[in-house]
Amino acid sequence: MNAIEFRGVDFSYGGDFCIRGLNFSVGEGEFVAVLGHNGSGKSTLARLANGILRADAGEIRVFDTILDDKHLFDVRKQVGVVFQNPDNQTVASIVEDDVAFGAENVALPREEIGRRIEFALRAVGMEEARKSTVARLSGGQKQRVAIAGVLALKPRVMILDESTAMLDPRGRREIADVVLRLNKEEKITVVLITHFMEEALLADRAVVMNRGEIVMEGKPEEIFARSEELLTYNLALPRIGLIAKSLREGGMSVKDTLDIEKLADEIAEEIVCGS
Amino acid sequence: MKEVAFGQYYPVDSFVHRLDPRFKIVFLIGFIVAIFVASNFYGLAVCASVLIAAIAFSRVPFGKIVRAVRGVLFLVIFTALINILFHGGDTVYWSYGILCVSKEGILFSAYLVIRLVLLVVCSSLLTYTTTPVALTDGIESLLTPLKWIRFPVHALALVMSIALRMIPILMDETERIKNAQKARGADFESGNLFKRVKAFIPVLVPLLLSAFRRADELGDAMDARCYNGGHRTKYKKLRFSWRDLVGALLGAALITGVVLLRVYLGDIV
Numbered sequence: 001m002n003a004i005e006f007r008g009v010d011f012s013y014g015g016d017f018c019i020r021g022l023n024f025s026v027g028e029g030e031f032v033a034v035l036g037h038n039g040s041g042k043s044t045l046a047r048l049a050n051g052i053l054r055a056d057a058g059e060i061r062v063f064d065t066i067l068d069d070k071h072l073f074d075v076r077k078q079v080g081v082v083f084q085n086p087d088n089q090t091v092a093s094i095v096e097d098d099v100a101f102g103a104e105n106v107a108l109p110r111e112e113i114g115r116r117i118e119f120a121l122r123a124v125g126m127e128e129a130r131k132s133t134v135a136r137l138s139g140g141q142k143q144r145v146a147i148a149g150v151l152a153l154k155p156r157v158m159i160l161d162e163s164t165a166m167l168d169p170r171g172r173r174e175i176a177d178v179v180l181r182l183n184k185e186e187k188i189t190v191v192l193i194t195h196f197m198e199e200a201l202l203a204d205r206a207v208v209m210n211r212g213e214i215v216m217e218g219k220p221e222e223i224f225a226r227s228e229e230l231l232t233y234n235l236a237l238p239r240i241g242l243i244a245k246s247l248r249e250g251g252m253s254v255k256d257t258l259d260i261e262k263l264a265d266e267i268a269e270e271i272v273c274g275s
Numbered sequence: 276m277k278e279v280a281f282g283q284y285y286p287v288d289s290f291v292h293r294l295d296p297r298f299k300i301v302f303l304i305g306f307i308v309a310i311f312v313a314s315n316f317y318g319l320a321v322c323a324s325v326l327i328a329a330i331a332f333s334r335v336p337f338g339k340i341v342r343a344v345r346g347v348l349f350l351v352i353f354t355a356l357i358n359i360l361f362h363g364g365d366t367v368y369w370s371y372g373i374l375c376v377s378k379e380g381i382l383f384s385a386y387l388v389i390r391l392v393l394l395v396v397c398s399s400l401l402t403y404t405t406t407p408v409a410l411t412d413g414i415e416s417l418l419t420p421l422k423w424i425r426f427p428v429h430a431l432a433l434v435m436s437i438a439l440r441m442i443p444i445l446m447d448e449t450e451r452i453k454n455a456q457k458a459r460g461a462d463f464e465s466g467n468l469f470k471r472v473k474a475f476i477p478v479l480v481p482l483l484l485s486a487f488r489r490a491d492e493l494g495d496a497m498d499a500r501c502y503n504g505g506h507r508t509k510y511k512k513l514r515f516s517w518r519d520l521v522g523a524l525l526g527a528a529l530i531t532g533v534v535l536l537r538v539y540l541g542d543i544v
Contacts, residue, residue, distance in 0.1 A: 073501060076500075091497060093408065101500055110509070
């Protein structure tokens with residue numbers, strides 16, 4: 001069974017089609033990275049998947065439930081979305097009150113909300129901040145609180161819509177760690193929408209979008225091996241890939257790789273053999 | 276981040292912090308009534324001592340309280356001056372034209388200043404000791420009877436808590452836009468009042484735009500977390516405790532005391 005399935009989905013914001021005839025699916029427990037430059041339709045994808053936006057045509061299914069008016073809230077409980085700006089998604093000033101918001105919305109009993117807050121904050125490693133003021137946290141911490149707020153609904157799918165775009169490198173690493181752990185340990189299906197190529201390496205599968213269509217798909221390493229093609233969609237290789245490529249162009253016999261350790265080994269070998 | 280006195284919770288655990296927010300709101304209203312009922316210094320002294328005791332029990336540092344008063348310092352000084360100069364009275368110390376400094380004027384302005392300071396301090400004590408969520412929960416609970424006339428009490432409470440949450444964010448944003456406009460040569464510090472207000476327009480427009488954008492995103496994020504304005508539960512339930520009973524007795528004693536002082540000791544001037 002697929003966690004999310006788009007079948008021939010069209011969508012426009014009133015003008016040109018933003019998403020056209022999109023077929024896209026995410027398996028249960030899978031970790032998929034969606035790449036694309038600005039305006040490629042990747043954020044629209046996130047908003048369609050939990051019914052914030054409505055498709056003009058086609059069908060969207062979440063765990064075999066068709067996303068329509070009747071099932072809107074069933075779907076939203078299953079699919080959590082974390083957005084870009086942490087400041088624009090927290091409703092309460094205190095961490096635990098904000099995490100409770102979603103659980104309160106689905107009218108859970110009080111004791112259960114307490115348990116959910118504990119679970120969610122532990123999952124993102126923010127237990128100590130339970131009573132803190134959101135405004136005083138760092139960007140990465142705020143975004144982890146936002147993730148906890150979504151987790152409190154115990155979704156089976158989590159979509160991160162450029163959730164690391166506004167963070168510093170440290171914050172980005174924090175989020176990447178949390179997301180990876182949620183996927184591996186809590187078995188939550190993850191769709192990571194990003195334009196940081198490094199993050200895509202964490203995923204089982206990467207999808208490249210351009211002008212509302214999927215143009216590349218495969219394992220992250222396979223996608224990054226096609227660097228010329230990526231460039232035509234205004235995407236650049238992760239830094240390690242770029243280094244490997246330019247080393248090879250400069251005459252070193254290193255293989256294309258995205259693994260920093262592998263590259264280091266190859267360079268070391270090359271130097272030893274060369275001398 | 277800039278410190279804002281209003282809506283800034285001071286997180287410690289204290290007797291006052293643990294009081295039920297509904298009780299605190301009602302007590303605040305009662306206290307304000309008492310301040311206005313007090314017609315002489317004895318009444319105000321009673322109010323002040325209750326407030327000082329409350330501050331002591333709240334464990335909010337004195338500096339924080341002073342900061343709250345500093346925010347309205349201009350208003351306090353203005354009130355004092357106007358009343359000293361224009362109140363008039365029998366025991367005149369100095370006069371020039373319509374200006375007249377008298378014993379009664381000085382006493383009356385002292386009376387008004389004390390009132391004003393008490394008002395500001397007691398309201399800020401409420402926001403220092405009550406989280407915005409508790410405050411809005413309290414207001415929501417107190418307004419529950421309005422649900423009978425289909426007034427959207429819950430929505431109002433949510434709007435208030437989001438507004439409180441957004442204050443520091445929008446303050447930061449204002450500062451950022453101001454700096455950006457300064458970098459482009461905007462001048463906020465010189466010129467007359469009119470000019471300065473006009474100089475602020477290039478700050479207000481982007482600020483407003485960004486606030487709308489934020490509101491839009493926040494709406495999406497709330498939708499995504501299953502908000503539909505319908506039936507929901509509350510994680511934090513308000514509960515009266517023995518502390519509230521103690522407070523209520525104290526409040527009742529305060530108002531009775533102030534009324535008695537007014538009746539038996541009369542007006543200040």
